[in-house]
Amino acid sequence: MLSTRVRLTAMFMGGLLLITGPIVVALLAARKTNVYRDIGQHTRTQAELVARIVAQLDDGGQVIVGPTTATVVVTTRIRDLLRGFPDYLVITDRLGQPLYQSPGVSQLSRQDSARFREQVLTLPSGDDNSRAALLDLYGSDTIAAARGIASERLLLVAREVKGAARGTTKVVVGTPTLAATALPSEYIFVIAVVLPIIIGAATWGAYAILGREARQVARITDEVSAITDGRSLHTRLHWEDTSPEFTKLVSTLNDMIGRLETSFLALRRFTADASHELKTPLMVLRADVERAMNERTPQTEKLVALEEALQEITRMSDLVESLLTLARADEGRFDIDREPVALKPLVQEVYETALILGEAAGVNVTLPFTDEITVYGDRPRLRQLFLNLVTNAIKYTPKGGRVDIGLGRHPDNVTFAVRDTGIGIAAADFPHIFDRFWRADRVRSRTSERGGFGLGLAISQWIAQAHGGTLTASSRLGRGSLFTVTLPLPAENLPAGEDA
Numbered sequence: 001m002l003s004t005r006v007r008l009t010a011m012f013m014g015g016l017l018l019i020t021g022p023i024v025v026a027l028l029a030a031r032k033t034n035v036y037r038d039i040g041q042h043t044r045t046q047a048e049l050v051a052r053i054v055a056q057l058d059d060g061g062q063v064i065v066g067p068t069t070a071t072v073v074v075t076t077r078i079r080d081l082l083r084g085f086p087d088y089l090v091i092t093d094r095l096g097q098p099l100y101q102s103p104g105v106s107q108l109s110r111q112d113s114a115r116f117r118e119q120v121l122t123l124p125s126g127d128d129n130s131r132a133a134l135l136d137l138y139g140s141d142t143i144a145a146a147r148g149i150a151s152e153r154l155l156l157v158a159r160e161v162k163g164a165a166r167g168t169t170k171v172v173v174g175t176p177t178l179a180a181t182a183l184p185s186e187y188i189f190v191i192a193v194v195l196p197i198i199i200g201a202a203t204w205g206a207y208a209i210l211g212r213e214a215r216q217v218a219r220i221t222d223e224v225s226a227i228t229d230g231r232s233l234h235t236r237l238h239w240e241d242t243s244p245e246f247t248k249l250v251s252t253l254n255d256m257i258g259r260l261e262t263s264f265l266a267l268r269r270f271t272a273d274a275s276h277e278l279k280t281p282l283m284v285l286r287a288d289v290e291r292a293m294n295e296r297t298p299q300t301e302k303l304v305a306l307e308e309a310l311q312e313i314t315r316m317s318d319l320v321e322s323l324l325t326l327a328r329a330d331e332g333r334f335d336i337d338r339e340p341v342a343l344k345p346l347v348q349e350v351y352e353t354a355l356i357l358g359e360a361a362g363v364n365v366t367l368p369f370t371d372e373i374t375v376y377g378d379r380p381r382l383r384q385l386f387l388n389l390v391t392n393a394i395k396y397t398p399k400g401g402r403v404d405i406g407l408g409r410h411p412d413n414v415t416f417a418v419r420d421t422g423i424g425i426a427a428a429d430f431p432h433i434f435d436r437f438w439r440a441d442r443v444r445s446r447t448s449e450r451g452g453f454g455l456g457l458a459i460s461q462w463i464a465q466a467h468g469g470t471l472t473a474s475s476r477l478g479r480g481s482l483f484t485v486t487l488p489l490p491a492e493n494l495p496a497g498e499d500a
Helices: 004-055 076-082 110-122 142-146 185-226 244-293 299-331 343-361 379-395 441-446 456-466
Strands: 088-092 098-101 131-137 152-163 167-176 339-342 364-369 374-377 402-409 413-420 470-476 480-488
Touching (some): 004 076, 004 088, 004 167, 004 185, 088 110, 110 152, 110 167, 185 244, 244 299, 339 343, 339 379, 343 364, 343 413, 374 480, 379 402, 379 413, 379 480, 456 470, 456 480
Parallel strands (some): 364 402
Antiparallel strands (some): 131 152, 152 167, 339 374, 402 413, 413 480, 470 480
8 A cells, every 4th residue: 555655745746737737738729829810910911912912903004804704814023923922822813713823722732722722712701801711731732741741721811802904803812820830849848848847846845845744753653652551651752843733743642641641640549549448458357257267266256356347348348339439430321310409408418417427526517507409410429429528527627626518509500518627638638639549648647547448529529520510629737628519500490581
């Protein structure tokens, strides 16, 4: 298969041929038209001159009129004068009989002479007007043969001259056209030599330029091919050319590689974190099972070991369920069952659960304001979203702290907010709070007994986005945090004149 470079070069050359071909044909046609116009003008001038000579025959006493036939006779002196015309010339009387014909006409073959005479007789002419016609001769003309012309084409012009003594006389002048219309050697040289050289040079230039572009594409391909796995995704394509197309291509590829690098890093971190989260409970589970299977272990300790094993199994089940939820969300296979959901009862239910959790943790939970609001969404998922935020707030708020829950309505959306007076989030850690398995070392070290999997906020963010909303956060280390869920209102709940 031909390369793209060769195909583009061939297309370029074909385009040049398609352009230059009609141009050359048009120029040759225009030249031929101009040549025929010049020949016609020359022939008319010759016919007009001969007509004037014939018109003055009477004045010079050069015409002899017969007593009965009124035949015009051209004297020797006039014949010598007419021989000065190089073209084909015929003068006929009013009966069509030739009074004079030039040497070129006399040298025609019998067949060509008959055709010429027929054309002379039938060629129309009018008073003070000359008419033109073309006549093809077939090479029997000795003049044409002497010029090496296999055939000849004459441009014939007829002119009528009237006189009292001679009646009507017809003058016909024919001018050869093939020699004049034939392409000069300069034209043939330009068309046959110069033009192909120009097209060839342009094609070679296009091939060279495309070769440079092909080398650039090959270099990009080699650099991309060198990035074969996740370990080399830190490499970026280098580009020094100013071509906007290649600059945009390289920039797009670098952006794509950057996104791939981020995805691979997230995947590695996800795998490492998931392995870490599963490793500890599996080790605890194994130790508890081994202790319960030991015959020397008292019955009471066996029951304690089995209870701890059951707790670890429950914890791993929650982790697996969370991972499955996120995996389905990433693949777009987790459908949201939308239906009208009254948020006030849902928030009240979450608040009651939060009161129980807060009482156990020594945290005061309040619900200062709510509003009657209905949205379209998945009630279990919305409950999970709200409960995750409240649980996190209670988990990371020290004993004696406070967690405030609020549900408010705005002109075009509804917000659910959770504010706590907990330990807060450091500025360096804040950009990662929605990353999977992320937990700040400071938080983990201070609340290791309450540590989770680091998936709650990631799941909460996905639930909010799946409902067409957003989850935002603000926090200062040691001064608490504020998490806000914004959900769109249904169209029927919007004020008049607004759209959802």
